[in-house]
Amino acid sequence: MEVKAFYWKGDALELLDQRELPEKEVWLRLKDYREVAQAIRDMAVRGAPAIGCVAAYGFVLGVRSGEDPEKVYETLKNTRPTAYNLFWALDRMKKVFEEGKDIEAEARAIEEEDYQANKRMGEIGQSLIPHGARVLTHCNTGALATAGWGTALGVIRSAHYAGKNIFVWVDETRPYLQGSRLTAWELLRENIPHSIITDSTAGFLMKRGMVDCVIVGADRITKDYYVANKIGTYALSVLAKAHGIPFYVVAPKSTFDRGYTTEDSIVIEERSEREVKFIKGIPVAPENSPALHLAFDITPPENITAIITEEGIIKL
Ligand code: MRU
Numbered sequence: 548m549e550v551k552a553f554y555w556k557g558d559a560l561e562l563l564d565q566r567e568l569p570e571k572e573v574w575l576r577l578k579d580y581r582e583v584a585q586a587i588r589d590m591a592v593r594g595a596p597a598i599g600c601v602a603a604y605g606f607v608l609g610v611r612s613g614e615d616p617e618k619v620y621e622t623l624k625n626t627r628p629t630a631y632n633l634f635w636a637l638d639r640m641k642k643v644f645e646e647g648k649d650i651e652a653e654a655r656a657i658e659e660e661d662y663q664a665n666k667r668m669g670e671i672g673q674s675l676i677p678h679g680a681r682v683l684t685h686c687n688t689g690a691l692a693t694a695g696w697g698t699a700l701g702v703i704r705s706a707h708y709a710g711k712n713i714f715v716w717v718d719e720t721r722p723y724l725q726g727s728r729l730t731a732w733e734l735l736r737e738n739i740p741h742s743i744i745t746d747s748t749a750g751f752l753m754k755r756g757m758v759d760c761v762i763v764g765a766d767r768i769t770k771d772y773y774v775a776n777k778i779g780t781y782a783l784s785v786l787a788k789a790h791g792i793p794f795y796v797v798a799p800k801s802t803f804d805r806g807y808t809t810e811d812s813i814v815i816e817e818r819s820e821r822e823v824k825f826i827k828g829i830p831v832a833p834e835n836s837p838a839l840h841l842a843f844d845i846t847p848p849e850n851i852t853a854i855i856t857e858e859g860i861i862k863l
Pocket of ligand 1: 593594595596630685686687688689692693697698699725763764765766776777778842
């Protein structure tokens with residue numbers, strides 16, 4: 548059964564705590580916008596479209612509590628710097644508030660539109676997936692990362708339900724393990740055939756002819772189609788190009804940066820080295836070795852075969 552990452556309850560936001568998956572299904576009940584900001588920062592909820600939806604509900608909670616709307620907006624905005632959907636959703640909420648319109652209805656609309664966009668991208672994208680394809684994906688771009696269905700994982704879902712008999716290689720996705728913890732969990736629930744691989748296995752599988760296409764999501768896409776996504780995406784794109792394998796990006800229009808952001812001006816989130824040096828509290832590195840933890844990288848358009856949106860396919 549398809550999962551949901553969050554539910555709006557009118558006076559609270561219920562969030563599936565993704566830090567606890569796959570071992571435990573723990574639901575958080577958030578009533579304060581500052582708790583919502585903390586949940587985004589700590590990655591209890593993650594994935595660009597889901598972050599946007601949750602921030603919109605956080606804005607509703609904050610404004611209703613009587614807090615200064617500008618402060619609510621800034622607090623939610625300053626949680627994670629790369630995912631464009633966060634800024635897109637908050638700007639939309641702020642505008643509706645300033646126009647004196649219904650902010651709860653707007654947050655609900657953002658959620659519903661994202662779900663519909665995912666279903667549409669699934670339909671459009673699955674037409675590119677051959678019968679029996681072995682698809683490699685990175686990070687988690689499924690129902691957990693969106694309002695439901697998913698972007699790249701949504702295309703995989705749609706191809707599976709179209710009876711295409713596909714198989715999924717799931718990149719583990721160090722260090723937060725969105726692939727092995729979250730994507731594998733979603734695929735297992737729906738009996739979609741898959742195998743988890745360590746991130747460094749991808750190249751050799753391509754060399755052996757065991758990957759037919761790569762499908763990933765996006766956190767931000769610039770006007771000239773540079774794609775910021777989970778660290779490791781760029782390396783996969785280089786490998787796919789070297790092996791002549793199609794490389795697809797799947798993202799709704801809400802991920803497309805409407806400003807003049809260039810490849811160099813995208814802010815790449817740098818997270819705590821603790822997330823690299825410990826797995827679930829267990830040390831996997833010497834305590835005194837420093838670690839660099841960049842959460843995202845940027846893939847240039849020349850490495851991308853096509854970008855799939857709810858409005859159609861952009862061939863690059
Ligand atoms: O750090 P995360 O888990 O929020 O990163 C998620 C990704 O990189 C996804 O690929 C992207 O947000 C698209 S999710 C539909």
